[in-house]
Amino acid sequence: MDDIVARLTEINKRFGYIPRAQVEQLAKELRLPPARVFGAATFYSLFSDKPRGAHVVRFCEDAPCHVAGGRAVFDAIRAALGLEPGQTSADGRWTFEMTSCIGVCGVGPVMMVDDDVYGNVTAERVAEILNADR
Numbered sequence: 001m002d003d004i005v006a007r008l009t010e011i012n013k014r015f016g017y018i019p020r021a022q023v024e025q026l027a028k029e030l031r032l033p034p035a036r037v038f039g040a041a042t043f044y045s046l047f048s049d050k051p052r053g054a055h056v057v058r059f060c061e062d063a064p065c066h067v068a069g070g071r072a073v074f075d076a077i078r079a080a081l082g083l084e085p086g087q088t089s090a091d092g093r094w095t096f097e098m099t100s101c102i103g104v105c106g107v108g109p110v111m112m113v114d115d116d117v118y119g120n121v122t123a124e125r126v127a128e129i130l131n132a133d134r
């Protein structure tokens, strides 16, 4: 399973998502049924089977982050990006997604931009986080 996840991670980084043809190619290389590779590709929320923007913004929607003021941060992200969860901007720069707990609840509300995790986020910090050099 580690081999599958490592290879899917490479594919996801290269293409920004996991194209179906890559699933089938990987299954052939690993001599596994395509359904097994596809299952792994769809199990992990960090992988996507649809094209994404150049940068993926994720907001933690679980209760501890919500209680810590997450709603205001969520609204600020939506307004700054002009996107609803699951959408990609027309210029292909941003995709906005929700995520379940990423394990840093003590510093909620939490958001991610690509692999970078931001804690204690306030609505006022959202623009600064999104405008950081990428």
Ligand code: FES
Pocket (backbone or CB within 6 Å): 060, 061, 062, 063, 064, 065, 100, 101, 102, 103, 104, 105, 106, 108, 110
């Ligand atoms: S609930 Fe948001 S990081 Fe755990």
